[in-house]
Amino acid sequence: MTKLGFYSTAALERGLDGGEDRFASYFFALYHCSPDEPAGINELRERLKKEFPAKVIDIGRRFVLCGEPAFLALTAYYHALTQAETLSEDFRAYAAQRVQKITKAHRDSQTLPVPIDLTEGQLAQDLRLEFLTCTAISNGQVFRSEQHDPMCFRTPCGDVEFTIPDEWWRFAEAGCLGADSESYYPYTLTAEGVQIVALREIEPPQRDSGIPPFKKYKLVPVLLAFHSPECELPPLEVTVMHGSEYKYRVVNGYHRYYASVAVGYGYAPVIIRVRK
Numbered sequence: 001m002t003k004l005g006f007y008s009t010a011a012l013e014r015g016l017d018g019g020e021d022r023f024a025s026y027f028f029a030l031y032h033c034s035p036d037e038p039a040g041i042n043e044l045r046e047r048l049k050k051e052f053p054a055k056v057i058d059i060g061r062r063f064v065l066c067g068e069p070a071f072l073a074l075t076a077y078y079h080a081l082t083q084a085e086t087l088s089e090d091f092r093a094y095a096a097q098r099v100q101k102i103t104k105a106h107r108d109s110q111t112l113p114v115p116i117d118l119t120e121g122q123l124a125q126d127l128r129l130e131f132l133t134c135t136a137i138s139n140g141q142v143f144r145s146e147q148h149d150p151m152c153f154r155t156p157c158g159d160v161e162f163t164i165p166d167e168w169w170r171f172a173e174a175g176c177l178g179a180d181s182e183s184y185y186p187y188t189l190t191a192e193g194v195q196i197v198a199l200r201e202i203e204p205p206q207r208d209s210g211i212p213p214f215k216k217y218k219l220v221p222v223l224l225a226f227h228s229p230e231c232e233l234p235p236l237e238v239t240v241m242h243g244s245e246y247k248y249r250v251v252n253g254y255h256r257y258y259a260s261v262a263v264g265y266g267y268a269p270v271i272i273r274v275r276k
Contacts, residue, residue, distance in 0.1 A: 004137050004142055005137070006130060006133045006134050006137065007029075008121075008125045008126070008130050009026070009029050009030055009120075009121040009122075009124040009125050009126075010119075010121045010122050010124075010125040011121075012025060012026040012029055012121060013026055013064065013119060013120070013121025013122070014121075016059045016064070017060075018059055018060030019060065020060070020061075020062075023035065023059060023060065023062045024215075024217045025217070026121065027062075027217075028216075028217050028220075029124075030074070030077075030120060030121070030124050031077055032220075032221065032224065033217075033221040033224075034217045034218050034221055035062060037218070037221055037222075038188070038232070038233070038234055039221070039225075040080070041073065041076070041077050044072075044073055044076055045065065045069075045073050048065060048069035048072060048073055049063060049065070049069070051069065052065070052067070052068060052069040055067045055068060055069050055070070055117060056069075057119070064119050064120055064121070065119070065120050066117040066118065066119045066120070067110075067117030067118070068106075068117075070106075070117075070118065070119055070120040070123050071102065071103070071106040071118075071123060073120065074098075074102050074120060074123055074124055075099050075102055075103060078095045078096075078098045078099045078102065079095075079099055081095035082095045082096045082099070084228070086227040086228060098124075098126070101126070102123050102124065105118060105122075105123055106118065106123060151163060151164045151165075151166055151169045151262070153258075153261060153262045155199075155204040155261055156198070156199050156200035156261065156266070157200055157245075159204065160204040160206070162213060162258060164214065164219070164258075164262060165216075168216060168219060168220050168223075169223075169262075171220060172220050172223035172224050172227075173227065174223045174226070174262065174263055176227075177226055177227065177263045177264070179226070179260075179263040179264035179265045180264070180265070180266075181264055181265070181266035182266055182267070183265060183266070183267065184196060184260070184265050184266075184267040184268050184269055185225075185226055185231065185233055185256070185259075185260055185265060185268070185269070186231045186232060186233070187232065187233055187234065187235045187269035188232045188233065188234055188235070189232065191234065191235055191269075191271065192271075193271050193272070194235050194269050194270070194271055195269070195270055195271075195272065196267050196268070196269055196270075197238075197247070197248065197267065197268060197270050198266060198267055199257070199260060199261060199265065199266060199267060199268055200266075201246060201247040201248055202236070202238060202246060202247070202248045202249075202250060202257065202268065202270075203241065203244065203246035203248065203249045203250070204257070204258075205249075205250040205254045205257060213258075214255065214258070215255070218255045219255045219258070219259060222255050222256055222259040223259050223262075223263070226259070226263060233256060234252075234253070234256075235253070235268070235269035235270050235271045236250055236252070236253035236256055236257060236268050236269065236270045236271070237250070237251050237252035237253055237270070237271050237273050238250055238251060238253075238270045238271070238272055238273065239251055239272070239273050239274075239275050240272060240275075248270065248272070251273060256268070
């Protein structure tokens with residue numbers, strides 16, 4: 001039998017060693033996105049880092065907030081979830097409870113005779129979730145499900161077949177998007193020089209042999225962002241190709257390209273870069 005375990009956000013935080021993979025897993029557990037993507041929480045954390053330099057713990061090239069900025073970042077994130085109409089009422093209610101719990105934990109830590117600055121991982125720790133999950137594991141109620149066939153797709157011209165793990169697809173509720181083949185994902189309106197081109201005109205980007213095609217912490221947040229009415233993902237960055245069946249080559253936007261194909265978009269916003 002496969003041995004299962006549970007890691008709280010505090011435990012994931014304690015395990016940070018300066019490496020990118022561990023930080024990505026920790027960050028996704030906190031904010032369900034990558035620390036590099038253009039998300040509101042990332043912009044907020046950067047502002048808080050500048051406003052509260054003494055409350056920043058450097059971890060390799062990343063950082064963890066503690067005290068007041070950690071509280072502000074987490075409550076802002078969960079408050080945003082309470083307003084997200086794409087989420088279920090139960091999940092929005094859960095997010096509201098998290099705001100209350102995080103607020104209480106922060107206030108209690110600051111009113112001690114000697115105030116303690118809790119970190120993001122410590123403030124985000126959900127003790128009830130930890131208890132129920134560990135109880136379910138010990139009861140034998142949590143186990144690896146039978147392997148599902150991965151979701152299989154083809155690029156518009158049919159020359160590249162790719163798969164997305166079923167659990168990623170279901171978690172992002174990507175099958176509920178119902179994307180229009182005549183449309184494209186909402187992009188950052190402040191971007192300049194944006195053109196809308198058909199995905200069939202863009203050469204499918206390829207990874208080198210032996211490298212996994214997708215990273216969970218990059219693909220899943222893109223699929224989730226497609227749901228949001230406030231979605232503002234960056235346009236694809238492409239260069240013009242000559243002597244090829246395709247007009248454009250992707251230089252930035254690998255996961256956005258394949259996510260667009262998978263959900264059914266027929267077009268994509270692009271910015272054409274000039275080769276140097």
